[in-house]
Each structure stands twice: as C-alpha cells, then as structure tokens.
Amino acid sequence: SYELTQPPSVSVSPGQTARITCSGDALPKKYAYWYQQKSGQAPVLVIYEDSKRPSGIPERFSGSSSGTMATLTISGAQVEDEADYYCYSTDSSGNHSGVFGGGTKLTVL
C-alpha cells in the first residue's frame, strides 16, 4: 500500500524557520495537503494543492513540492505553531485512495 513518510519530530526556536518534509512516490503526479492538529482538537487545513493557503491561515505558512518530496515551511515559527503536522495525498491508482503521513511533532521553544 502507498505510504507517505514524515520525520517524527522537528524542533526550532521561536522566530526560526521550520521545515517539515513528506516523501511519497506519487507526489510528482499528486497534490500534497498539510494539516495542523493541536492537542485535543480536530485537524486544520493549512496548505492545499502543494502550495495554496486557505483564508485565515497566516502567511508564515507555505508549501512546495518537487519530485517525490513535499515541504511545509513555517517562516518565523511562533510558540502557538507547536502542534502535530500531517501531510496527505492520494495514490496513483485513480481510485482516490488517500493516505496520511505518520505525522511530525513540531516543537517551538
């Protein structure tokens, strides 16, 4: 089955740039989506279609994708950005079969 691979954890100091990667064989052909989940809350969409930002999401959140890797970048990370981040995409079967990455715990301190 299709898998997306993320690092388990990323740590930065406030004001630094955090980068979270997501690798998958179908990413050259399929969009990546990024979700932020804080403890006890439902996930929130922060990036869609590789690099688009939904309304209400701060500009410091950006996304990119190249080859088999998608990247979520948080420029000038803030303490309130500390959360779990998940990438999501679909496989190349054409059946809209989705998969989440394992998640990355972002620590900002």
Add this chain to the structure above:
Amino acid sequence: QVQLVQSGAEVKKPGASVKVSCKASGYTFTSYDINWVRQATGQGLEWMGWMNPNSGNTGYAQKFQGRVTMTRNTSISTAYMELSSLRSEDTAVYYCARDLSSSGGGAFDIWGQGTMVTVSS
C-alpha cells in the same frame, strides 16, 4: 455557519457494529465529498474512505473494505459511516470532513468535532 456535527460517543462490544452520523449545515450538502478519518489515542490520522453525497459513490481504504459502509440521507443533509466486526483496535476518534477539492483531492476544509468509539468487552 458551515459546520459538520457528529453523533455522540459510542461503546460497543467486540464483533458489534457502530454507525456514526455527520450532519452538514451552512452549505449545499450534495456539492462536496465527505471523507472519514480516524485517530486512535496518541496515534496519527488514518484515512478510511470517501463518499459523494450527490451520487452515493464511495471509495474505501483497502484496510477497511468489507467492513465499512458509507451512506447518506440527502433529505436531512447527513452522512453515515458504519463499521462492522469491531475489535479493540478500532477504538478511536472518528472524524468526518468535507473535501473542498474536486475529484477527491484532499482539501478537507471543514471537520466534524469527532466521535469517540470505544470497543471493549
């Protein structure tokens, strides 16, 4: 406002089935796919499948095929997810989510509040 409201927590015995509802409001229910995602305590998000509320077409993750059924009642703008042959590993919070993108992209912009399903003898 646009929202998805899910049914309340459930406790089930192994081997039983559970049916979780997800009521949409604030938008045209038949215009966007509904996806279901679950999360065991302390674990990551797991995609279960999608349903097109207009056509009723569905697609399930291979892991759940044969055990999961996603349906809808358009007259009350409600989607349902039924999981059968429950086992302890199915204990999790189950979420419904609206997919804003076309063709099953994955832009889940609105989420339900989650429904805790506990499977215990």
